[in-house]
Amino acid sequence: MNFVLADKVAPYAWFPEGASSFAPQVDNLFTAILWICILFFVPIVILMGYFMWAFRERPGYRGSPEALHNTPLEITWTVIPTAIAVWVFWEGAMGYLDMARIPKGTVDVNVTAMKWKWAFKYENGGENGFEKIGKTELPVLVLPVDRDVKLIMRSDDVLHSFYVPAFRAKRDVVPGRYNYMWFRPTKLGTFDIFCTEYCGDNHSQMIAKVKVVTEAEYQQALAKAIEEPEDPLERGKLLYKRLGCSTCHYAGEDGANGPGPSYNGSWGKQVSLENGQEVAFDENYVRESILNPAAKARKGYGSASPMNSYAGRVKDEQIDALITFIKSLESAPPKAK
Amino acid sequence: MSVVDRPIVSTETAGADSYPEHHFLNHTKGVLSWALTLDHKRIGLMYLVGVMASFALGGMFALMIRIHLWNFQDGWLDNKTYNQVFTLHGAIMVFLFIIPSIPAALGNFFLPIMLGTKDVAFPRLNLSSFYLWVTGLILFLTALSVTGLDTGWTFYTPYSIETQKGGAVLAATFGVFVLGFSSIFTGLNFIVTINTMRPPGMTWFRMPLFLWATYATSIIQVLATPVLGITVLLLSAERLLGIGIFDPKLNGDPVTFQHFFWFYSHPAVYIMILPAMGIISELMSVHCHKGIFGYRMIAYSSIAIALFGFLVWGHHMFTSGMADVTTVVFSALTFTVSIPSAIKVFNWLGTMYQGTVSLNTPMLYALAFIFLFTIGGLTGLPLGALSTDMHFHDTYFVVAHFHYVMMGGTLVAFLGGVFHWWPKMTGRMFNDKLGMVSAIIVFIGFNLTFLPQFVLGTRGMPRRYATYLEEFQDLHRLSTVGSLILGFGLVTALVVLLQSLVNGKKAPRNPWGGATLEWMCSSPPPHDNFSSAPTVGDPYDFSKIEYDGRVGGYVRKD
Numbered sequence: 001m002n003f004v005l006a007d008k009v010a011p012y013a014w015f016p017e018g019a020s021s022f023a024p025q026v027d028n029l030f031t032a033i034l035w036i037c038i039l040f041f042v043p044i045v046i047l048m049g050y051f052m053w054a055f056r057e058r059p060g061y062r063g064s065p066e067a068l069h070n071t072p073l074e075i076t077w078t079v080i081p082t083a084i085a086v087w088v089f090w091e092g093a094m095g096y097l098d099m100a101r102i103p104k105g106t107v108d109v110n111v112t113a114m115k116w117k118w119a120f121k122y123e124n125g126g127e128n129g130f131e132k133i134g135k136t137e138l139p140v141l142v143l144p145v146d147r148d149v150k151l152i153m154r155s156d157d158v159l160h161s162f163y164v165p166a167f168r169a170k171r172d173v174v175p176g177r178y179n180y181m182w183f184r185p186t187k188l189g190t191f192d193i194f195c196t197e198y199c200g201d202n203h204s205q206m207i208a209k210v211k212v213v214t215e216a217e218y219q220q221a222l223a224k225a226i227e228e229p230e231d232p233l234e235r236g237k238l239l240y241k242r243l244g245c246s247t248c249h250y251a252g253e254d255g256a257n258g259p260g261p262s263y264n265g266s267w268g269k270q271v272s273l274e275n276g277q278e279v280a281f282d283e284n285y286v287r288e289s290i291l292n293p294a295a296k297a298r299k300g301y302g303s304a305s306p307m308n309s310y311a312g313r314v315k316d317e318q319i320d321a322l323i324t325f326i327k328s329l330e331s332a333p334p335k336a337k
Numbered sequence: 338m339s340v341v342d343r344p345i346v347s348t349e350t351a352g353a354d355s356y357p358e359h360h361f362l363n364h365t366k367g368v369l370s371w372a373l374t375l376d377h378k379r380i381g382l383m384y385l386v387g388v389m390a391s392f393a394l395g396g397m398f399a400l401m402i403r404i405h406l407w408n409f410q411d412g413w414l415d416n417k418t419y420n421q422v423f424t425l426h427g428a429i430m431v432f433l434f435i436i437p438s439i440p441a442a443l444g445n446f447f448l449p450i451m452l453g454t455k456d457v458a459f460p461r462l463n464l465s466s467f468y469l470w471v472t473g474l475i476l477f478l479t480a481l482s483v484t485g486l487d488t489g490w491t492f493y494t495p496y497s498i499e500t501q502k503g504g505a506v507l508a509a510t511f512g513v514f515v516l517g518f519s520s521i522f523t524g525l526n527f528i529v530t531i532n533t534m535r536p537p538g539m540t541w542f543r544m545p546l547f548l549w550a551t552y553a554t555s556i557i558q559v560l561a562t563p564v565l566g567i568t569v570l571l572l573s574a575e576r577l578l579g580i581g582i583f584d585p586k587l588n589g590d591p592v593t594f595q596h597f598f599w600f601y602s603h604p605a606v607y608i609m610i611l612p613a614m615g616i617i618s619e620l621m622s623v624h625c626h627k628g629i630f631g632y633r634m635i636a637y638s639s640i641a642i643a644l645f646g647f648l649v650w651g652h653h654m655f656t657s658g659m660a661d662v663t664t665v666v667f668s669a670l671t672f673t674v675s676i677p678s679a680i681k682v683f684n685w686l687g688t689m690y691q692g693t694v695s696l697n698t699p700m701l702y703a704l705a706f707i708f709l710f711t712i713g714g715l716t717g718l719p720l721g722a723l724s725t726d727m728h729f730h731d732t733y734f735v736v737a738h739f740h741y742v743m744m745g746g747t748l749v750a751f752l753g754g755v756f757h758w759w760p761k762m763t764g765r766m767f768n769d770k771l772g773m774v775s776a777i778i779v780f781i782g783f784n785l786t787f788l789p790q791f792v793l794g795t796r797g798m799p800r801r802y803a804t805y806l807e808e809f810q811d812l813h814r815l816s817t818v819g820s821l822i823l824g825f826g827l828v829t830a831l832v833v834l835l836q837s838l839v840n841g842k843k844a845p846r847n848p849w850g851g852a853t854l855e856w857m858c859s860s861p862p863p864h865d866n867f868s869s870a871p872t873v874g875d876p877y878d879f880s881k882i883e884y885d886g887r888v889g890g891y892v893r894k895d
Contacts, residue, residue: 014792014796015795016796016797022724022727025724026727029719029722029724029725030725030728033718033725034719036715037715037716037718040679040715041711044682044707047686048704048707051686051689051690052694052696055625055689055690055691055692055693055694056694056696057693057695057696062693063625063626063691063693065626065627065628065693065878065879065880065882066628066880067627067632067877068631068687068688068690068691070687074631074634074683077680081676081679082676085672085675085676085718086672088721088722089669089672089721091724092723092725093668093669093722093723095722095724096661096664096723096724097665099724100661100664101661158495158496158499159493159495159496159591161731163731163797163799165728165797166797168728169727169728170656170727170731171656171658172656174585174591175591176585176588176589177585177658179658192797192806194797194799195799196731196732196799197493197731198488198489198496198800200420200496201416201417201420201487202416203416203801203802204799204801204802204803204804204805205804259417305499306499
């Protein structure tokens with residue numbers, strides 16, 4: 001039994017592995033606060049239990065009914081917690097200011113949050129790749145170890161929050177402005193990126209990975225990030241993930257099953273629209289749906305979470321590649337339930 | 338201590354301590370006599386039924402959430418439904434249960450009796466606040482269920498103003514606004530009642546501490562709730578007139594909404610916890626048969642918490658990108674609230690020392706409160722400290738923390754208060770043994786539900802996730818098992834209470850040995866509470882109150 005429990009807690013007892021320069025400060029402060037809590041809580045519970053027993057109502061015993069009042073004691077238990085609170089505040093504030101003040105000479109990454117995907121753009125203009133982790137393909141942010149990294153973050157739609165537990169770092173991504181954060185990864189490895197500000201249907205699937213690599217590997221990844229495949233089908237497949245289509249539309253055997261309609265088996269068919277009309281699912285329909293998604297909403301999707309327009313964000317030949325990709329799914333089966 | 342005159346009540350002698358023939362429950366009969374009643378006791382009872390029904394509804398949604406999270410993916414709800422369910426759970430619990438629970442139900446019933454008056458200052462306003470609450474409840478529940486609102490109870494913009502949900506949010510916040518008016522009316526009524534209708538001899542520092550807590554709560558209700566109204570107005574102006582306030586598409590700032598929202602909703606947290614602290618002060622002194630330790634410090638700390646509570650809303654927004662100075666100042670202010678709360682816990686413990694501790698159902702709930710509230714308060718430290726909050730913000734650590742404060746604190750104190758005053762309200766004694774069993778089950782279930790969530794949070798599990806990583810599954814399952822035990826414990830408590838109505842023993846005037854005025858009128862109280870204003874002394878003078886086997890309760894021996 002002990003062994004089983006040990007297996008469960010072995011990877012990390014309280015915290016996930018600390019992998020940034022912030023982790024020691026946060027973990028040490030938390031451990032200190034934990035001990036402060038124990039030093040308050042355990043005596044309180046012991047006293048409570050002792051008083052319950054020692055002064056319990058029983059035949060032949062009658063306690064004092066008089067209210068007690070003890071000024072020195074009351075001053076003590078006001079002053080000591082106050083002093084401790086001041087110290088905890090001070091340590092927390094100092095640690096925070098370190099997180100908030102961005103150093104010079106950082107590796108900059110542009111982060112775009114959208115429902116329900118993270119997109120990362122490196123300094124050379126290259127974009128993040130994907131890796132299959134478990135059943136799903138997740139965006140992967142590659143970063144060099146032991147370098148200060150600055151994230152310049154914006155949102156396409158609603159509030160999101162960028163959180164890497166291993167880095168002990170979090171910052172909201174607010175539409176209409178840039179928010180910044182920085183950290184210094186100190187360990188090689190792959191860590192989780194979560195969205196921690198509720199953002200709608202697939203909030204819990206807005207997960208990405210950060211892969212911390214050596215400087216040489218980072219340079220290789222940068223070079224690869226600016227490539228887009230020549231073959232239109234391969235290119236379409238990549239764009240399907242890179243542009244975030246996969247977060248709402250099921251295609252092939254990949255992507256989220258909703259809130260948007262699946263691409264599978266749609267090409268060339270007549271599809272019904274929300275306004276009662278029918279339209280041919282062809283090049284023009286796909287193009288219009290990318291650039292002006294609200295124009296011809298499919299039947300049953302009028303009240304689904306709305307899609308943002310991709311006008312200005314996608315080039316013509318990229319639309320061609322996406323059309324090639326959707327065409328290839330002409331006879332793909334719908335997602336098995 | 339001064340001589341305490343006995344209040345003049347309809348039935349006086351010790352022999353007549355038995356169940357009165359005429360009381361407020363049978364004073365008049367018929368549905369209309371309840372629907373149009375101006376009697377604060379009947380209004381309090383109607384609130385009690387209403388908030389308990391709301392709690393049951395919110396609790397069902399809580400169990401739906403926990404059962405869904407049994408598996409890390411492919412739970413029995415789809416993502417969208419899950420989001421609607423947690424929105425319903427949070428919104429119902431906050432706006433329909435916790436905020437009105439203690440002040441509107443128990444406060445309405447006992448505030449005038451503890452003051453020795455016939456009613457509150459404005460009985461008609463009191464009834465209208467109940468009907469506002471019912472109207473708000475209908476509006477709110479309709480908005481939530483018809484429109485499938487899935488914004489969370491916080492309605493954060495811009496998610497909440499996306500086209501097809503904008504109307505829903507407007508309707509829901511309007512419901513909250515009507516509920517808010519009910520809250521303002523109750524607060525106003527209580528402030529005036531306490532200021533003007535205290536009986537001869539009851540100076541401010543001879544008020545029962547429950548009244549101090551209610552007074553502090555009422556101040557917050559009257560001052561903070563209007564801000565919610567302003568927010569609704571701005572939301573409507575933005576939607577109807579297209580003025581950019583919160584929506585970035587109209588050049589508004591979504592973070593401004595968070596400021597407005599928390600300017601009300603953080604003080605609302607103290608609307609939830611202060612009356613609970615008041616109940617615990619009563620329970621600890623009565624069931625220890627001993628004057629409260631450091632009366633003045635408890636009274637002052639209630640007021641301190643009410644005032645500081647207005648200055649700390651920014652701690653909900655530490656990661657939102659506020660200016661560094663603002664963030665640091667809000668962190669400092671947040672720590673000031675911790676001190677008065679700590680003082681209260683020490684004072685409650687000091688009250689037990691050298692007292693005569695009766696272990697019964699209300700006392701067990703009070704002790705459970707101290708245990709759970711201490712955990713809830715202490716786990717606020719790593720959230721108030723900035724660098725650790727960067728890790729914990731919006732994780733399950735926060736979820737566990739506020740459930741320990743709101744549920745472990747307010748709900749457990751509410752249950753303690755209901756058991757404590759049940760004999761007075763209904764004239765029936767409940768089965769104390771089974772009541773204690775319910776307290777123990779609730780206590781075990783509660784800790785099993787929420788302790789694992791602290792660990793989930795430290796490990797980085799974000800909140801409001803319909804699916805999660807497989808590594809978190811064991812802790813989630815532990816929590817789900819706990820929630821089922823907790824639900825069973827709460828049902829047990831309800832059964833114990835209901836069973837007392839069927840075949841409970843008739844309650845004596847003073848079953849626990851309290852010294853405040855409500856224990857001096859019959860159980861249940863007569864329609865007019867007291868035939869003339871009683872003269873009162875120290876509410877915590879237990880020296881002359883002794884058990885009398887003939888009446889099965891306590892009597893005052895002068």
